[in-house]
Amino acid sequence: MISSLRIRLMLAATVLAVLFMLALLPAMQGAFSLALQDAIEQRLASDVTTLISAARVENNRLQMPAQLPDERFNLADGRLLGYIYNREGRLVWRSKDTLEENINYTPRYDGHGNEFARIREANGKEFFVYDVEVKLLGGKSAAFSFVALQPLRDYETTLEGLRENLYLGFGAALLVLLALLWIGLTWGLQALRRLSQELDEIESGARDSLSEQHPSELLRLTGSLNRLLHGEREQRSRYRDSLDDLAHSLKTPLTVLQGVSEDMALRPADRDQAWVLQSQIERMSQQIGYQLQRASLRKSGLVRHQxxxxxxxxxxxxxxxxxxxxxxxxxxxxxxxxxxxxxxxxxxxxxxxxxxxxxxxxxxxxxxxxxxxxxxxxxxxxxxxxxxxxxxxxxxxxxxxxxxxxxxxxxxxxxxxxxxxxxxxxxxxxxxxxxxxxxxxxxxxxxx
Known part of the structure; x- marks a missing residue:
């Protein structure tokens, strides 16, 4: 059982903060994933636009320049995968970087104009695909499908990096939050610590009652404790007064009986009875003293003596x-x-x-x-x-x-x-x- 209220509150706050962050992480990862896919789609759309702007049709035949405006299409390791298919789905052009990739992709001519999808090849590789259907010069026989692809591993690498940064950020935020919570709880519990100090002072006899300089939530408690202290002092005072009165009221009758026993002891015929009377008087005096001591020497409930x-x-x-x-x-x-x-x-x-x-x-x-x-x-x-x-x-x-x-x-x-x-x-x-x-x-x- 944890006895510290501050540690209990810290543990509860830590559990709630961790649960909240664990619930928030998937949502943030999903938002990052969607944002990253949107960025990939925009990038692929830009690559397709570059291909479309460079394409020419002569005698219903596609003509592509030797050097494209985007230099990355001209490099073997530029990581730009571009394809152009004709209306029959036959590949008519591909970028230099696709020579190392064996991608089996068939465009769809469904009249939607463009499509952003995710495909998986037989070898297990996955790609993002942006496919745009274009009719050059308005001729039906001059319809082409411009396709740009990006490997999924780039997306996964970026997402993994974002995930690691997210974990590190959440971990750092959790530590900062717990530090702030500890400071806040320390400040908030100062009132209870001050109340505890005042109770220690009451127990040691340094003060008689609790002060009123406490938060409003504690005033009812401090008021009740002050009434309890006042009532205890009054009760002990009444105890002492009653005991003094009892001792005084019994003293005179016992003194009278003691005198009678002494007078009886002077007569030889009554000496035995006088001895019995004196022993009983002595027994009564000691028993009365014993009961008075028991009543007066009880431990106080709130005051600690040293x-x-x-x-x-x-x-x-x-x-x-x-x-x-x-x-x-x-x-x-x-x-x-x-x-x-x-x-x-x-x-x-x-x-x-x-x-x-x-x-x-x-x-x-x-x-x-x-x-x-x-x-x-x-x-x-x-x-x-x-x-x-x-x-x-x-x-x-x-x-x-x-x-x-x-x-x-x-x-x-x-x-x-x-x-x-x-x-x-x-x-x-x-x-x-x-x-x-x-x-x-x-x-x-x-x-x-």
């Missing part, structure tokens, strides 16, 4: 170093420079924060983050030297609420959040063994 990875990783590692300062974790960042990731910054922080927090929590003392280029994009890998994940448990821990580590608090939603973010960007998450000895979370991010 976030530099190293500052984000350094900021997260600085924070986690303080949280896990007793472990003295060594972090190795194996990143090319510059290294950009096509994910919105908030989503990138949430995703890497969960992966690095798991790596810090489970590692023995070393964590490695690496990025490498792949055929379809980039691969981001977070590894640790911890206990790793058994192969039969890898699919389960990516599900919401599933955890292998039961020694630390939490509801097992961190990796589920990571998976949701990755899927929203059409990326892929795989879990393997790391050369460090622990788990390796590999994220395949396509680059469009």
């Amino acid at each position: 976030v530099r990875l190293r500052p984000v990783l350094q900021s997260l590692c600085d924070t986690l170093d303080k949280v896990y300062r007793d472990k003295q974790v060594r972090v190795n960042l194996d990143l090319p420079e510059p290294c950009y990731v096509p994910i919105e910054q908030g989503a990138l922080l949430e995703m890497l924060g969960n992966l690095l927090e798991n790596a810090y929590r489970l590692c023995l003392g070393e964590v490695r983050v690496s990025v490498r280029q792949t055929l379809g994009g980039i691969e981001l890998c977070v590894e640790d030297d911890g206990p790793g994940v058994p192969p039969d448990q890898r699919a389960r821990i990516l599900q919401r609420g599933e955890r292998l580590d039961r020694q630390h608090p939490g509801q097992g939603i961190g990796l589920a959040v990571v998976k949701d973010i990755i899927e929203s960007y059409s990326a892929k998450l795989t879990l393997d063994d790391s050369p460090l000895g622990g788990a390796a979370f590999r994220i395949q991010i396509p680059v469009v």
Whole structure:
């Protein structure tokens, strides 16, 4: 499938131009052939006129001068074939050049005066013939047929030359036409190229909407895209406002319930119920946070993000170093420079924060983050030297609420959040063994 619109149009124009020229060639060749035959007829008629003007009849006998007015009739290689026949069809005179030709031609006396025809001899040679019936001095017994001939090979040679020139001319015209078409299409498609550039600027965040400096045929499209962009921004704004309102409205009831559970925990008889209440409050808080994150970290449909990875990783590692300062974790960042990731910054922080927090929590003392280029994009890998994940448990821990580590608090939603973010960007998450000895979370991010 050809993806370029300009190449498609060029191919279509080329096919149409070639078909048109192939259809035009026979017509032009036919016109050239008719024009050439007319020229041959006029030339033969002129030769016959020369013979008639030189002919004399004395005592009903044809008399021709030794030297004709046209010198070509007087030369053996003059290529002028002239014959004169009497009324009975007997040859009475022939030009010198006919001595080498054995032509069996019989004139017709049908009263039409002249005839232009094409004859074929027994030996395969073909000739154009111009035959004029003349009655000299008005006597019936002095009627003669003046004949001029031209070999068909001369006509065919001339026509072949014209045909070759026609092919060369049409080929050159086709090349010039295609060059002009390419220039015209390049100029005509500049509007689409400018529209594509503006869309790239919107995806990169350099502009908010498409301009109105486009051809009238594209204004409806650009207007629809601008309305779509405006509607998306308003929807995302309403999303954020609604999420903020929801978080604020749930914060107060949860705080009240947390206070009640703390009061209950002070009474020994209610300590078990307080522990159950506190665990459920914690579960509700984490589930609410998880759902808010899922809703707020969705990929935009039209905006393409490019976030530099190293500052984000350094900021997260600085924070986690303080949280896990007793472990003295060594972090190795194996990143090319510059290294950009096509994910919105908030989503990138949430995703890497969960992966690095798991790596810090489970590692023995070393964590490695690496990025490498792949055929379809980039691969981001977070590894640790911890206990790793058994192969039969890898699919389960990516599900919401599933955890292998039961020694630390939490509801097992961190990796589920990571998976949701990755899927929203059409990326892929795989879990393997790391050369460090622990788990390796590999994220395949396509680059469009």
